[in-house]
Amino acid sequence: MSQIALPLTPRNKDDPARIVLGTANLHVAEALRDPERWPFRTAVLAGPPRSGKSLLARWFEGAGKGEAIDPADTLDETELFHRWNRAQEDGRPLLLVSGAQVWEIALPDLRSRIGAALHLEIGAPDDEMIAALIESHAARRGLALGEGALTYLVPRAERSFAGVERLVAAIDRLSLERKAAATLSVWRDALAAVQGPEQGKLGLDPAK
Structure with missing residues (x-):
């Protein structure tokens, strides 16, 4: 069992100083370390409540890997589409965090782009x-x-x-x-x- 340290001060006393890594999330951490390999440099991160999605997103941004939008599934779809385009223009990796069990996207152009992204999901802990x-x-x-x-x-x-x-x-x-x-x-x-x-x-x- 291993951990990764947050490269920034926790937002509040409830944030752990480190993220516990195990079978449920190790594949996610490994993928976040190498965003240049993502399709269109975009990934969608999902997982159960309190599984560390936001902490991993903060680690991703704090380590200078790219931009994280958390939560992305509650953002206005047109705004999210524009931010995706800007990230593409800038060549900047983009991590989208979803808290929804099923992310229903109405905007066709956004739906096709999110569908083509790398989808990462944190599983249940062993x-x-x-x-x-x-x-x-x-x-x-x-x-x-x-x-x-x-x-x-x-x-x-x-x-x-x-x-x-x-x-x-x-x-x-x-x-x-x-x-x-x-x-x-x-x-x-x-x-x-x-x-x-x-x-x-x-x-x-x-x-x-």
């Missing part, structure tokens, strides 16, 4: 990446997870970027409320809080 995301979110919060945390949490965590973020936030909140270390009882109750009471009970507790 177990290894979920472990790295838990560690990354915990480190950003200054949250010390007790021994055995990953062994307990990874199989039970929701298989999504947003779910992992909610889980670590719940662990942090409960630990602070109880003024207690983030150990088994906190992990279990955090899982119950974000996923339902049965989730924290699955399998055997590592303490037993």
Whole structure:
């Protein structure tokens, strides 16, 4: 598991200093490093909520790779068409970030150009990446997870970027409320809080 550093100051306290790379997004990061190979130097980046689309777009711009429009799917289509043309005239790579599950484009000229672009999509995190995301979110919060945390949490965590973020936030909140270390009882109750009471009970507790 690896990470790439953001080459600029995070916009707010919720932005991580680094982007966790794994099977879900490594192909995206590799493509963003070499935009000269994109069709028409244009790529469309999509992915699930909280998967780091905006952070990758900021890394792309901050590293001087080209221009990023985020979100592109909410921009006026005529304006977006003109910006695509300007990028082509300037020979500047263009990254378009879409938050929509399906990006419906009404303007025919824009639709044909977006259709010809390189389409990149961030997938769902696997177990290894979920472990790295838990560690990354915990480190950003200054949250010390007790021994055995990953062994307990990874199989039970929701298989999504947003779910992992909610889980670590719940662990942090409960630990602070109880003024207690983030150990088994906190992990279990955090899982119950974000996923339902049965989730924290699955399998055997590592303490037993």
